[in-house]
Amino acid sequence: MKKAQATQPKSDAPSVLEKERHILLDLAKDITKVREKNDLIVLFTKRIRSFFEFTHTIVTLIDHKDETYTPFLLDNERSPIRDHSAYQGLIKAHFNLNEPFIQEVLAADGPISFYLEDVMDEPKSPSFLRVNYERGVREILMTTLWHEEKPMGFIHIYSDNKETFTQEFRNIIKGITPQLSVAVSNIIKNEELQKKEAEKSYLLDFSNDIATVRNKEDLALSVRTALAKMNSLNGYVIRKINEDGQTMSTYIYDTTLSIQDDSLLQEVLRSKFPINDGLQNRVLNSYIPLLFNVDIEINRGITSKYLQLWKHIGFRNLVGIALRHADVNLGILWLNTDEVNIPLIQGICAQISIAMANIISNESLVTKTTQQEVLLQFSNEIAGVRTKSDLEKAIVKVLREMLDTKLAMLRVFDEDGLHLTPYIFDRSIFANFNIDFDKMASVKIERSEIYTAQVMKSREAVVFNVAEELKREDNSYALLWQKTGFRNMYGALLTVGNSNIGTLWLLADHLDPAILKGICSQIGMAIANIMANEKLLVYKQQLEQENVYLKEQIKNIYNFSDIIGSGEQMQNVYRLMSLVADSNSTVLVLGETGTGKELIARAIHNASPRKDRLMIKVNCAAMPANLIESELFGHEKGAFTGALERRIGKFELANHSTLFLDEIGEMPLEAQVKLLRVIQERELERVGGKETIKVDVRIIAATxxxxxxxxxxxxxxxxxxxxxxxxxxxxxxxxxxMEDVEALANFFLSKYSKNSGRNITRISARALQQLHSYLWPGNVRELEHLIERSVLMAQGNTLQEVYLPKKTDANTAAADAFDKTLEQMERDFIISTLKRCRGKISGPGSAAEVLDIPGNTLHSKMKKLSISKSDYFKN
Structure with missing residues (x-):
């Protein structure tokens, strides 16, 4: 590229050098005082122009990220192009750093000059060259400003003739360039500091302003004021995430904008837009502001109405910033702007988020307070409700006075669960119309009816817009709703727990879903209570009998942990219990008195699918023969002398549970006949009654x-x-x-020590020997009672002695005496006794003591009968 040559000065060299030195010294002193942009331009113009003539100068800065350079310092007073039509565009323009003209400047070792007519039409040459030429500028001198060995900008000096930039001028510019670089760098840093201070001051003012915000209107005013201060009031909108967490709606917006198509604006303001629309979700998932072009997003296929509104208004580029509070997304701020000061806008959004979170919390609190007031009053109204008419008055009153709505219909489910019968309705709804509403309301409907079916599927209230429902083919209900003048019909399912009670239908323009849910809950409970009260009048006597019986039975509930026994025979019992527990088969528990038959029966019941209901027990031996039938099957009032009221039998009480018939062998023959019929047919008739009652009872008998x-x-x-x-x-x-005796004894010891407030922790070896040497004709029950007695009589924390009953033939008789010789019987008896005494031959609790013979005599008999240790003692 052709460049201009320096003109030579006419004066002698020493005077030129002295002049340069003087200029450089003066400039260096003045440059150290530079702090503002204008200071540098004034200094440069004043000092340099006093020695050399030129038109004007500017300084441009390099943006290495974009590889461009832009105007930074302008000589507006002397610039000949300041009134040119292209001037405003030039001072904001970004010029390409990679074009040949500027690359030659970067490659030069010092100032370099060009004649404009030689370079302005070269390919890629910057447009400011021609604009200056058009205003009489003929030559430009440029030099690079360096900072930390990196180019940071350029000095542009313009002249309207071709003889200005002498070698002396160039030497001065080259000499002063390092000081100019430092000055420009200081100005940049100072501007950055001032900018940060201004931002801090701005955010502080905004923070103070927004601290007074209490509602949405205050927030809108604060945001509008703040954006106006930062020259960004070109249009904005804040969208809030709705309670469903899936959509967003307009929260506040710039009301100063002039919009011709108001219908489009109103549609956008009313609409809920899905978060995952390809635009909003991108902003919410980003922790930095995102810049969007409206046309590009529409071309990408984003069809949201708000984009069409923005295009209609004239928005081109928008910045979207997520509004977050404590990592919770609240919404989005959309700002119409081409440039973004990220730290500043993030600071603003942080303050907006705090205010928005506070407003939402306050609104939620106010809403909850209002809801609570309505629900409290409604609760007070129906608290004393006992009848259907009382409930109707309470519902109609609250709906009219507090919610400006009317009860169209309240239906309840029939016992079949398929049909709904009208229960309560407000006749005044259609009072001004020629409609026989009573007749229409008396018709039962099925749960498959189109509107009822929709309500049944939803656990929340369903809103039917009357205008939309009129578009249906079958719109008879909608035509009826239309006559009332209300916009919506609300249908809700009335439930109590997991049970469906009925359906509630309300006509209103708008209802708070939370209030409606609370009202439905209380109405459902009230109806359930009314129905329950009605049933209570019928079943009062039955429930009273069941209650008394259940209280008595609760005292006798045993736990699985009460069954103690690890021997082979008990293991076989456990195996049989586990096999039969899950079935409905009848179980017959056999065993001597005191072996724990009831305990086994309860364990089987508690391991069965019927465990959630109490097992009902009948002691067949404890009831007189003339009353056992009434006890089992119940009786009607007047069935016999003394039957003053109806009585529910044990079979009915045990319905869907287990009936334990203890001592079944004691039941009279005449009662056995009826018992057999109930077991076979699964149905019964009360004494003196004619009604056949079906029962589902599992039988466990014991004898x-x-x-x-x-x-x-x-x-x-x-x-x-x-x-x-x-x-x-x-x-x-x-x-x-006998292997379970010790475990049982320790269990009863712990039980009765606690019951009696004693601290007995162990049984002595002598006492255990006593327990093993006894035959226990009364079985576990006898052992329990003996331990209880012994605990009461014990001293210290060790049970030293068990007070066994005196010996009788029952606990000394040998078993299995048939088909044996006298010698075999004697040998077996001695071995059996030794086993019970754990191999102890003589001394207290020994076999000799049990056999009531001296120890030496027992030794002699054992030797004679060939009884060895292996016969009675197992390792």
Whole structure:
């Protein structure tokens, strides 16, 4: 590229050098005082022009990120192009750093000059060259400003003749360039500091202003004022995330904008836009402001109405910033602007977010207070409701006075769960129309009816817009709603817990969903209570009997932990229990008195699917023969002398549960016949009654008798025996599971020590030996009572002695005496005794003591009968 040559000075060299030195010294002193842009321009113009003539000068700065350079310092007073039509565009323009003209300046070792006519028409040459030429400028001198070995800008010096930039001038500019670079750098830093201080001051003022915000209107005013101060009031809107968390709606917007199509604006203001529309979700997911071009987004396929509104208004570029408070997204600020001061706009949005969160919280608090007031008054109105008419008055009053709505219909489900019957309605709704509403309201509807079906599917209230429903083909209901003048019909399901009570239909322009939900909850509860009260009048006696019985039975509930036994025989019992527990099969528990038959019955019930209901117990031996039938099956009032009221039998109480028939072997024959029928047919009739009552009862029977022998003797019906003997479980006597004696004794010791307030923690070895040497004719029950007695009589924290009953034939008799010789019987008896005494031959609690013979005699007999340690003692 062609460049201008320096003209040579006519004076001698020493005087020129002295002049340059003097100029440089003066300029260096003055440059140190430069702080503002104008200071540098004034200094440059005043000092340099006193020695050399030129038209004007500017300084441009390099933006390395964009690879451009832009005007920074302007000589507006002397610039010949300041009235040119292109001037305003030039001072805001970004010129390409990679074009040949400026690249030659960057490559030069010092100031370099060009004749404008030679370079202004070269390809890619900057437009400011021609504009200056058009205003008489003929030559330009440029030099690069450096900072930390990196180019930061350029000095442009213009002249209207071609003889201005002598070598002397160039030397001065080259000499002063380092000081000018430092001055420009200081100005930039000072401007940055001033800008940050201004931003801080601006944010502080905005913070103070927004601290007084209490409602949405205050926030709108503060935002408008703040944006106007930063020259960004070109249009804005704040959108808030709705309660559904899926959509956003307009919260506040710039009301100063002039919009011709008001219908489009109103549509956007009313609409809810999905968050995931391809635009809003991008902003909410970003932690920095995002710049969008309206046309580009529309061309991308974003069809949201608000984009069309922005285009209609004339918005080109918008910045979207997420409004967050404590990492929770509240909404978005959309700002119509081409440039973004990210730190400043983020600071503004942080303040807006705090104010917005406070307003939302306050609005929520006010709403909740209003809701609570309405619900409290409604609650007070229906608190004393006992009848349907009372409930109707309460509902109609609250709906009219507090919610400006009317009760169209309240229906309740029939017992079949398929139909709904009108329960309460407001006749005044159609009072001014020729409509027989009573007749229409008396018709039952099915739950499959189109509107009812929609309400049934939703757990929230369903809003039916009357205008929209009129568009349906079958719009008979909508035509009826239209006559009332209300815009919406609200349908809600009335429930109590998981039970559907009915449906509620309200006509209104608008209802708060939370209030409606609360009202529905209370109405549902009130209806349920009214219905329950009506049923209570019918079943009062039954419930009273059940309540008394259940209170008595609660005291006797046992836990699985009460079953103690780890021996082989008890393990077999556990196995049988686990096999039968999940079924509905009848169980017959057999065993001697005191073996724990009721405990086993309760364990089977508690492990069955019927465990959520109490097991009902009947002691067949404890009831007189003439009352057992009434006890089992119940009786009607007047069925016999003394039957003053209806009585619910144990079978009905045990419906869907378990009936435990204890001591079944004691039941009279005449009662056995009816029991058999109930077990077979699963139905019964109360004494003196004619109604057949279906029951679902699982039978567990228990007896200490040999029912087969009872059947042979004619004291027990064989058919009933076979019905009961479906799954027999025989409990072993305690003498046959002596390995469990110690565990049982320790359990009862802990139980009765606690009950009596004693601190007995262990049983002595001597006492345990006593327990093992006894045959326990009364089984576990006898052991329990003996431990209880011994605890009461014990001293200290160790049970030293168990007060066993005196010896009798019952606890010294040998078993299995048939088909054996006298010697075999004697040998087996001694071995059995040694086993019970844990191999102890002599001393307290020994086999010799049990056999009542000296220890030496027992040794002699053992030797004679070949009894070895392996016969009675297992390792």
């Amino acid at each position: 200490n008798r040999d029912l087969e022998e009872e059947v042979k003797a004619g004291r027990f019906r064989s058919d009933l025996y076979y019905r009961l003997n479906v799954f027999p479980i025989e409990l072993p006597p305690l003498r046959d599971r």
